[in-house]
Amino acid sequence: MPYIRETILTTVDAAGAVHIAPLGIIAEGEFWIIAPFRPSKTLDNLVATGMAIANLTDDPLIFAGCLTGRKDWPLLPVEGCPVPRLEAALAHDVLTVEDVAEDATRPRFRCRVSASATHAPFTGLNxxxxxxxxxxxxxxxxxxxxxxxxxxxxxxxxxxxxxxxxxxxxxxxxxxxxxxxxxxxxxxx
Ligand SMILES: Cc1cc2nc3c(=O)[nH]c(=O)nc-3n(C[C@H](O)[C@H](O)[C@H](O)COP(=O)(O)O)c2cc1C
CATH class of the missing domain: 1.20.58.290 (Hypothetical membrane protein ta0354_69_121.)
Structure with a gap:
């Protein structure tokens, strides 16, 4: 099995409305695969814009909140990118879709990292x-x-x-x- 990083993805639709969802992104060489099960707003937004931000955060409230209907987390703009990041991200990667392996259940969006930034220190495992x-x-x-x-x-x-x-x-x-x-x-x- 490949390495998977558990992230909070931010995406936007064609009108710029932001969507937040936890997704595991799958390592494939220098690329990361985003693999949402249908139906998925993240999937729709990736098709519409070809971009996502992988927010790397250890905040347990955001993971638990997103799964229990609490999706309103503070965001900050990212220079040169239409998708905002989470304020709570320790770091983020801007992911740009290179190609899509279509699938009726779970398409795979292969992404390259087009920019990255670090915002806060990681304070250890818990x-x-x-x-x-x-x-x-x-x-x-x-x-x-x-x-x-x-x-x-x-x-x-x-x-x-x-x-x-x-x-x-x-x-x-x-x-x-x-x-x-x-x-x-x-x-x-
Ligand atoms: C840590 C974690 C990893 C997840 N990884 C995936 C994933 O790879 N693909 C997926 O479809 N859902 C995944 N989920 C579930 C999605 O977060 C959830 O179903 C979400 O609502 C996706 O649908 P949306 O894009 O419409 O928001 C994961 C959930 C958690 C907590």
């Missing part, structure tokens, strides 16, 4: 943040998973939350748990 990333991915796949699998994953990830979370991580975990509990309730009903 187990709770890693657990929130996993839980956010779990939330994006709830419709495909049985209740036992969801409960087992949450029980495991909760260990890192209990041991290493600060306030932002606890808030992010709470948002994700609200969504998961509501989903599990629909399975029991």
């Amino acid at each position: 187990r709770a943040r890693a657990a929130i990333l996993e839980a956010a991915i779990l939330v994006s796949r709830l419709h495909m998973l049985p209740a036992e699998k969801i409960e087992a994953e949450i029980a495991y990830l909760n260990i890192a939350i209990e041991k290493t979370a600060g306030d932002r991580e606890r808030q992010a975990w709470y948002w994700l748990m609200e969504r998961i509990i509501a989903h599990l309730a629909t399975l029991e009903a």
Whole structure:
């Protein structure tokens, strides 16, 4: 399997309206592949403009927020690029689509990095943040998973939350748990 970086992608539509979504971008030599499942606003915007910004952030609230309907995160303009970046990005890459491998389920947009910048220092790994990333991915796949699998994953990830979370991580975990509990309730009903 290739290396994948978990990013928050910012894109814009033809009218300039911004869309924010977490997506894993896939390494392919000097290129990065963006592979959105249909239907996807990110996909529509990539087709419309051929550009995205990969925001590299370790902010757990943004990953958890995007998966729970909280997409209004502060943005900043990027010189020479119509797509803004997240204020919270530690660094960003401007991605320009080179070509597209069409697919009925999951097309692959091969992108080159046309500019990059660093904004803030990375302050180190944290187990709770890693657990929130996993839980956010779990939330994006709830419709495909049985209740036992969801409960087992949450029980495991909760260990890192209990041991290493600060306030932002606890808030992010709470948002994700609200969504998961509501989903599990629909399975029991
Ligand atoms: C860490 C992370 C990585 C994700 N990677 C992908 C991805 O590669 N492709 C995809 O379609 N969705 C991915 N998702 C789910 C999308 O964020 C979510 O489905 C999103 O709403 C995409 O649809 P949109 O472009 O319409 O916003 C990921 C979610 C998380 C939390």
